[in-house]
Amino acid sequence: GAVVSQHPSRVICKSGTSVKIECRSLDFQATTMFWYRQFPKQSLMLMATSNEGSKATYEQGVEKDKFLINHASLTLSTLTVTSAHPEDSSFYICSAAPDNEQFFGPGTRLTVL
Amino acid sequence: SQQGEEDPQALSIQEGENATMNCSYKTSINNLQWYRQNSGRGLVHLILIRSNEREKHSGRLRVTLDTSKKSSSLLITASRAADTASYFCASSYVWGAGTKLIIKP
Numbered sequence: 001g002a003v004v005s006q007h008p009s010r011v012i013c014k015s016g017t018s019v020k021i022e023c024r025s026l027d028f029q030a031t032t033m034f035w036y037r038q039f040p041k042q043s044l045m046l047m048a049t050s051n052e053g054s055k056a057t058y059e060q061g062v063e064k065d066k067f068l069i070n071h072a073s074l075t076l077s078t079l080t081v082t083s084a085h086p087e088d089s090s091f092y093i094c095s096a097a098p099d100n101e102q103f104f105g106p107g108t109r110l111t112v113l
Numbered sequence: 114s115q116q117g118e119e120d121p122q123a124l125s126i127q128e129g130e131n132a133t134m135n136c137s138y139k140t141s142i143n144n145l146q147w148y149r150q151n152s153g154r155g156l157v158h159l160i161l162i163r164s165n166e167r168e169k170h171s172g173r174l175r176v177t178l179d180t181s182k183k184s185s186s187l188l189i190t191a192s193r194a195a196d197t198a199s200y201f202c203a204s205s206y207v208w209g210a211g212t213k214l215i216i217k218p
Contacts, residue, residue: 043201043208044156093156102146102203106155 002028002098006105013084014113020080021108023050023094029074030096035067038091038107050077050094084112119202125215132189134212136202139183147176147187149198150211156201159187192216 003026013019023033031052036044048069049057056069066088068080081088093107120135138145147159160176162169162185169176175188189196192214199211 043210044203046207091153102158104148104156104158109153 002026002096002103004094004096004103004105006094006108008108009106010109010111012111012113015085016083018080018082019084019110020078021092021094021110023077023079023096023105025075025096028096028098030077030098031074032097033071033077034095034097034102035069035077035079036093036095038093040091044093047079050079052077081110084110086112088112119200119209119212121212122210123213123215125217126192128192128194128216128218130192132192132196132214132216134187134200134214136185136187136209137183138185138202138204138209142180142204145178145185145202145204147174147185148201148203150201151198159200189214194218 005024005026007022011019033050035047037047038044046059047062050069050071052071052074058064066082071077089110089112091107091109093104095102095104124132126132142164144161144163146161148156149159150156159174160169160171162176162178164180167178173190178185185202194216197216199213201211202209
């Protein structure tokens with residue numbers, strides 16, 4: 001199956017700093033990637049759809065200026081959490097869906113102190 | 114709002130028993146997917162069932178889909194301790210709350 005990687009797997013930062021998370025498709029090209037966040041003991045919530053070469057599509061309630069998405073190439077999408085606060089602490093997961101089957105990255109655990 | 118809703122929210126059974134988890138959804142789907150997630154870790158895709166399929170098997174897993182009732186079920190036969198995880202159904206990038214399955218040795 002297709003492989004999606006994420007980096008970093010875990011990050012701890014101070015409140016007010018920005019954090020960039022990378023999502024890469026390793027063995028296929030992904031014109032579209034998806035970013036999710038997951039709170040402890042809860043389900044995944046789609047944040048945005050990342051489109052290569054164009055602006056991301058954000059789900060209702062997700063601040064686009066807070067969560068900056070850049071999909072500059074067919075194999076890389078980045079999510080930057082700007083001016084992070086403790087409430088942004090969460091598990092962030094990206095996915096790509098070649099042939100309508102989603103393949104997920106391993107996730108990034110963000111802890112904001 | 115979440116489209117899929119898993120039932121039960123938690124399930125604890127003895128090793129060797131079968132585990133059945135159900136998922137209901139609200140709108141029309143093209144396909145429905147089941148995933149597992151070990152505590153605090155990434156997601157593993159289990160099975161994708163398309164809207165024109167009624168049943169699908171993969172090893173000890175069996176998924177059924179009833180589009181008239183907008184529901185799906187995941188059956189794990191002969192459960193093992195390693196099956197302990199949370200199981201989610203998803204369609205169109207909207208996810209249910211998940212079923213936490215605990216297999217007691």
